[in-house]
Amino acid sequence: MASYNFRVNGRAERVESWDPDQPLLYVLRNALDLKGVKFGCGLAQCGACTVLVDGAPVRSCITPVSAVAGRAVTTLEGLGSPKHPDPVQAAFIAEQAAQCGYCTNGMVMSTKALLKQTPHPTVAQVKEALADNLCRCGTHTRILRAVMRAAGST
Amino acid sequence: MTIALELSRRDLLRAGGAVVVSFTLAGAARAQGAGPLARDLGKTVDAGEVDGFLAVHQDGAVTVYSGKVDLGTGLRIAMRQMVAEELGLPVARIGLIEGDTALTPDQGPTAGSTGIAKGGVQIRQAAATARQALLKLASERLKTSADALVVENGSVKPKAGGKGVGYGTLIGGHRFALKLDDKAPLRDPKTYAVVGKPLPRPDVPAKVTGRHVYMHDFTLPRLLHGRVIHPPAVGATLQSVDEGSIKGIPGVLVVREQSFLGVVAEDEWAAVRAARELKASWSAGTGLPGNDGLVRAIRQSPVQDETLLTRGDAAGALEAAAGKAMSATYYWPPQSHASLGPSCAVADVRADGATVWTASQATHKYRPHFARFLELPAETVRLVYLDGAGCYGMNGHEDAAADAALLSRAVGRPVRVQWMREDEHGWDPKGPPQLLDLRASLDGNGRVAAWQAEMWVPQATKGLPNIPLLSPAAAGLQQPQGLATGLITQDADPAYPVPHVRVVAHWLKDTPLRPSNIRAPGKIGNTFAVEGFIDELAAAAGADPLAFRLQGLDDPRGVEVLKRVGARMKWEPRPANSQPAAGALARGRGIAYSHYKHAENYVAIGMEVTVDRGSGVVRVARVLCAHDCGLVINPDALANQIEGGIVQTLSRALFEEVIFDRDRVTSVDWASYPILKFPDLPEVVVDLVDRPELPPMGGGEAATAPVGAALANAIFDAVGARLRQAPMTPERVKEAMAHA
Numbered sequence: 068m069a070s071y072n073f074r075v076n077g078r079a080e081r082v083e084s085w086d087p088d089q090p091l092l093y094v095l096r097n098a099l100d101l102k103g104v105k106f107g108c109g110l111a112q113c114g115a116c117t118v119l120v121d122g123a124p125v126r127s128c129i130t131p132v133s134a135v136a137g138r139a140v141t142t143l144e145g146l147g148s149p150k151h152p153d154p155v156q157a158a159f160i161a162e163q164a165a166q167c168g169y170c171t172n173g174m175v176m177s178t179k180a181l182l183k184q185t186p187h188p189t190v191a192q193v194k195e196a197l198a199d200n201l202c203r204c205g206t207h208t209r210i211l212r213a214v215m216r217a218a219g220s221t
Numbered sequence: 222m223t224i225a226l227e228l229s230r231r232d233l234l235r236a237g238g239a240v241v242v243s244f245t246l247a248g249a250a251r252a253q254g255a256g257p258l259a260r261d262l263g264k265t266v267d268a269g270e271v272d273g274f275l276a277v278h279q280d281g282a283v284t285v286y287s288g289k290v291d292l293g294t295g296l297r298i299a300m301r302q303m304v305a306e307e308l309g310l311p312v313a314r315i316g317l318i319e320g321d322t323a324l325t326p327d328q329g330p331t332a333g334s335t336g337i338a339k340g341g342v343q344i345r346q347a348a349a350t351a352r353q354a355l356l357k358l359a360s361e362r363l364k365t366s367a368d369a370l371v372v373e374n375g376s377v378k379p380k381a382g383g384k385g386v387g388y389g390t391l392i393g394g395h396r397f398a399l400k401l402d403d404k405a406p407l408r409d410p411k412t413y414a415v416v417g418k419p420l421p422r423p424d425v426p427a428k429v430t431g432r433h434v435y436m437h438d439f440t441l442p443r444l445l446h447g448r449v450i451h452p453p454a455v456g457a458t459l460q461s462v463d464e465g466s467i468k469g470i471p472g473v474l475v476v477r478e479q480s481f482l483g484v485v486a487e488d489e490w491a492a493v494r495a496a497r498e499l500k501a502s503w504s505a506g507t508g509l510p511g512n513d514g515l516v517r518a519i520r521q522s523p524v525q526d527e528t529l530l531t532r533g534d535a536a537g538a539l540e541a542a543a544g545k546a547m548s549a550t551y552y553w554p555p556q557s558h559a560s561l562g563p564s565c566a567v568a569d570v571r572a573d574g575a576t577v578w579t580a581s582q583a584t585h586k587y588r589p590h591f592a593r594f595l596e597l598p599a600e601t602v603r604l605v606y607l608d609g610a611g612c613y614g615m616n617g618h619e620d621a622a623a624d625a626a627l628l629s630r631a632v633g634r635p636v637r638v639q640w641m642r643e644d645e646h647g648w649d650p651k652g653p654p655q656l657l658d659l660r661a662s663l664d665g666n667g668r669v670a671a672w673q674a675e676m677w678v679p680q681a682t683k684g685l686p687n688i689p690l691l692s693p694a695a696a697g698l699q700q701p702q703g704l705a706t707g708l709i710t711q712d713a714d715p716a717y718p719v720p721h722v723r724v725v726a727h728w729l730k731d732t733p734l735r736p737s738n739i740r741a742p743g744k745i746g747n748t749f750a751v752e753g754f755i756d757e758l759a760a761a762a763g764a765d766p767l768a769f770r771l772q773g774l775d776d777p778r779g780v781e782v783l784k785r786v787g788a789r790m791k792w793e794p795r796p797a798n799s800q801p802a803a804g805a806l807a808r809g810r811g812i813a814y815s816h817y818k819h820a821e822n823y824v825a826i827g828m829e830v831t832v833d834r835g836s837g838v839v840r841v842a843r844v845l846c847a848h849d850c851g852l853v854i855n856p857d858a859l860a861n862q863i864e865g866g867i868v869q870t871l872s873r874a875l876f877e878e879v880i881f882d883r884d885r886v887t888s889v890d891w892a893s894y895p896i897l898k899f900p901d902l903p904e905v906v907v908d909l910v911d912r913p914e915l916p917p918m919g920g921g922e923a924a925t926a927p928v929g930a931a932l933a934n935a936i937f938d939a940v941g942a943r944l945r946q947a948p949m950t951p952e953r954v955k956e957a958m959a960h961a
Contacts, residue, residue, distance in 0.1 A: 084490075085471050085488070085491070086490060086491075086494070089490045090490070093488075093489050093490045093493075096438075096489075097488075097489055101431070102431065102434075102435075102437075102438040103430070103431020103432075104431075105435075105437065105562055105610075106437070106562065106563070106639065107561055107562055107563075107642070108642040108890060108891060109493075109641060109642055110642060110890055110891070112642075112890060112891040112892060113561060113891055115561060115562065142431065143429075143430065143431035144430065144431040144432070146430070147430055148430050148432070149426035149427055149430050149432060152426065152429065152430055156426075156429045156430055159425070159429045160421070160425055160426050160429055163421060163422060163425055163857055163858075163861060164425075164429075165293070165422075165424075165425050165428050165429060166293035166294065166611060166861060166862075166865055167292065167293030167561070167608065167609070167610055167611030168293060168424070168425070168428030168429070168433065168608075169435070169560075169561045169562040169609075169610035169611065170561050171428050171429055172431060175429060193899070194899040194900045194902060195899075195900060197899045198898050198899050198900050199898070200899070201561060201891060201896060201898065202561065203559060203560060203561040203610070203611055203869065203896065204293055204561075204611045204865045204869065205864065205865035205866065205867065205868030205869035205871075205872070205897075206861070206864075206865055206868075207868055207897075207899055207902045208864050208868065208902065208904075208905045209861065209864070211899070211902065
C-alpha cells in the first residue's frame with residue numbers, strides 16, 4: 068500500500084491508502100480522526116468538506132490524497148478549540164451562527180481563506196465568496212454577520 | 222468511545238438500585254454510548270414519573286432526560302432554561318440526555334413544532350413537582366414550614382435568611398419516587414430570571430471548532446463501513462449481482478437480501494467505490510408519471526372525498542354570487558428535505574438485541590418498527606439519538622438506520638451507513654405535491670363572503686405508526702404499510718372571519734414518491750394558496766392588501782403582528798400594483814398572514830422584492846416577520862429558528878422542485894436541485910412578540926407558512942402577474958407576466 072506524507076495542522080503525518088485517488092476527506096476523517104470536515108456531496112457542490120491546503124480552500128471530497136503529498140493541510144480543529152477558538156470561530160460563536168452546524172466547517176474554512184485574501188470584505192464580497200457553501204437550515208443571515216464580525220466590521 | 226468506558230458505565234449503573242448516573246454536560250453525547258437496555262439502567266422512562274425526566278446527583282447537579290431532541294433548534298438550551306427556572310439552578314449545572322429509548326421517556330416524535338410546546342412544558346412540570354419535593358425534604362430537615370423556604374441556586378433556604386441545604390444533600394443520587402403532579406405550581410412569569418434570556422446554545426462552540434460528535438462522526442470498535450445500492454427505478458427488483466465487478470477493491474463483502482443490496486468494508490472509501498462499481502441487474506420499475514405529468518395524474522386519480530370544514534353555506538353563497546365568484550388553482554410541488562449531510566446511522570445488531578444510533582426525530586416511535594423487521598423483542602432494541610445534518614421532518618435518517626441494522630445483522634459486526642448525495646436527494650421521503658382549487662366571492666362591502674377550498678392530497682393511512690422504510694421493504698421484511706404526510710390539510714381556509722366556508726379533501730390513494738412530513742406539513746402550500754388568493758380578492762375589491770386583511774380581523778394577536786410588519790415596512794395603503802413604475806427593475810411589496818393551524822402562533826410576513834421584467838428574475842431585498850408564539854423561552858434561539866425557516870422556505874418558493882422521470886428522481890444533486898445561496902439572501906428582520914402569561918408554542922414551523930404567499934404577493938405588486946405555482950422561477954414569472 069502506498070503511503071503519503073503531509074502536514075496536518077502543523078504536525079507531520081504519514082498515511083497509507085490502497086487507492087491514490089482516495090479523497091482526502093476520508094483520510095482526514097478516518098485515518099487521522101479529524102471529523103470536523105464533513106461529507107456533504109462528494110461533488111464539490113456544497114462546501115461542507117472544505118479544508119485549507121497551503122492556505123487555499125480546497126474541496127477535500129474530490130481532492131485525491133496523493134495530491135496533498137508534501138503539502139500543509141489545515142482543518143477546522145487546527146484553528147482553535149471550544150476554550151480557545153480562533154477569531155473566525157469566536158465570531159461564529161458570538162453570533163450563534165449555526166443551527167444543525169453541518170455546513171459550519173465549510174463556512175469557517177472558506178471565511179478563513181476569504182479574510183486572508185480580503186481582510187475587510189463588503190457584505191456583497193462575503194456573499195460572493197460563500198456562494199458555493201450551502202446551508203440548508205437557512206442560517207445565512209447569522210453566518211454573514213459572523214463573517215463581518217470576524218472582519219472587524221461590526 | 223471505548224468498550225472500557227461502556228463497561229465502567231454499565232457497572233456504575235448496576236452498582237445500586239437507587240443510584241443515578243452522573244453525566245457531565247460536555248460528556249453527554251459520549252455518555253449515550255452503546256450498552257445496556259432500559260431494565261439494566263435502573264432508571265424509569267415512565268413519563269408519569271418525575272424520575273423519568275430528572276435526576277439529582279450527589280454534587281447537586283441535575284440531568285434532564287428528554288424524549289424530544291435538539292435538531293439544531295436550540296431546544297438544548299431552552300429546555301435547560303425551563304428546568305433552571307423551576308428548580309432554581311444555574312443552566313450550567315443541568316445536563317441533558319435526548320431521545321434515547323433506554324433513558325428518556327417517550328414524549329412523542331420531535332415534530333410538529335412540539336419540542337418546547339409539549340416536551341418542554343411536560344419537563345417543566347416535572348421540575349415544578351421536584352421543587353415541591355425538595356421544599357418538603359428541606360422543611361423536614363430544617364424543621365421549618367415549607368412556606369418559609371425558597372429554592373435558589375441549587376439549595377433550599379429559609380426566606381428569612383440563614384443556612385440552606387443543597388439539592389445534592391437532600392436527594393442526590395436517590396430517586397424522587399413521585400408521580401408527576403399536573404397541579405404543582407409553576408413559577409410566576411413575572412419573576413422569571415432565566416426564561417426569556419438569550420442564553421447561548423451549549424452545542425455551538427463544539428460545532429464551530431470541529432469537536433461536536435455528530436451521528437456521522439460516531440464510531441465503535443470493530444465498526445464496518447456500509448453503503449447501499451438503490452435500484453435504478455422505483456419498484457425495481459434485483460435480478461442478479463456480479464460480485465466479480467468489484468474484485469479489485471480490497472476487503473469488501475456484498476450483502477443481498479431479496480432486493481436489498483449493500484456492501485460493507487473495513488475502509489469507508491472501499492465501501493463507497495464498491496457500491497458505485499458493483500454491477501447488478503434490475504427489473505423494470507413500477508412506473509412514475511414524471512413531474513411534468515404529475516398535475517394531470519393527480520386530476521385523473523380516483524379520489525375519496527371528505528368534507529373537512531363547513532361553516533354557513535359556501536355553495537349557496539357562491540352560487541348567489543354567480544358570475545362574480547372568483548376561482549384559482551394553486552400548486553406546491555414535491556420537495557426534498559435535501560439535508561446537507563446525507564443520512565447516516567450506526568447499528569450493532571446481535572442475536573439477543575440491537576442498538577441503533579440514529580439522528581431520527583422519532584426514536585421511541587421507531588423502536589417497535591425496528592424490533593419487528595429485525596425479529597427481536599422490542600425490549601431488546603434500543604435507539605439512541607445523535608445529532609445529524611438538519612432534517613425538517615422525516616428525511617432519510619431512519620432509512621439509513623434500517624440499512625445499517627440489516628447490514629450489521631448480516632455481518633455480525635457494528636456497521637455505519639452513510640448515504641451518498643444521490644441517495645439523499647433521490648430516496649429521502651418527499652414533501653408531497655399539493656393541488657388546490659379555490660373559489661370565493663366578495664360581499665357588497667368588499668369583504669370575503671364565501672370561501673371554498675378543494676385540495677388533492679395523498680391520504681394518510683389511518684393508524685399507521687411509522688412511514689415504511691426502504692430496506693425492510695426491499696428485503697421483504699415485516700413492517701407497517703401505508704402513507705404518512707403529517708397534517709397537510711390544515712389552514713386551507715382564511716384566518717379571517719368568513720361567514721360561508723367549505724373545505725374538501727379529495728384524498729388520493731397514492732402519490733408517486735414516498736411521502737413524509739416536511740417542515741410545517743401542508744401549511745406552506747396551503748397558506749401560499751390561501752394568502753395568495755386573499756390578495757387576489759383584495760385586488761378585485763380594489764383594496765389595500767394590509768387593510769383588506771385587517772378588516773373584520775377580531776383577534777388582537779393577529780392584528781398586532783400584521784400592524785407590526787406594516788409599521789416596519791412603512792406601509793402606505795394602496796391597492797397592489799396600483800402604482801407600477803416604468804423601468805427594467807420593478808419593485809413590489811407583499812404581505813401574508815398565518816394563524817398557524819388556526820390555533821397556535823400568529824405570524825405576519827412582509828416582503829420587498831424586485832422583478833427583472835426582461836429575465837423574470839426575482840430578487841428578495843428584505844423580509845420582515847412579526848411572530849407571536851406566546852411565552853418566549855430564548856429569544857435568540859427562537860429568532861434563529863424563525864430566520865432559518867424564512868430563508869429555507871424562500872429557497873423552496875423560489876428554486877425547489879423534485880424532478881423525476883418515468884423511473885426515478887433525476888434531481889439528485891445540488892445542480893439539479895438548486896437551493897438558495899448567499900447571493901440570493903435578503904435582509905431578514907424578525908420582531909418577536911413575547912407573551913409571558915401565555916403558554917409557549919413552537920418556533921420551528923409557523924414562520925414558514927406565509928413566506929410563499931408574501932413572495933407571490935410582492936411579485937404581483939411589482940409586475941401585476943399572479944404566481945400560483947412554486948417554485949417561482951424566472952420562466953414562470955415571465956409566463957405569468959405574459960398572461961397578466
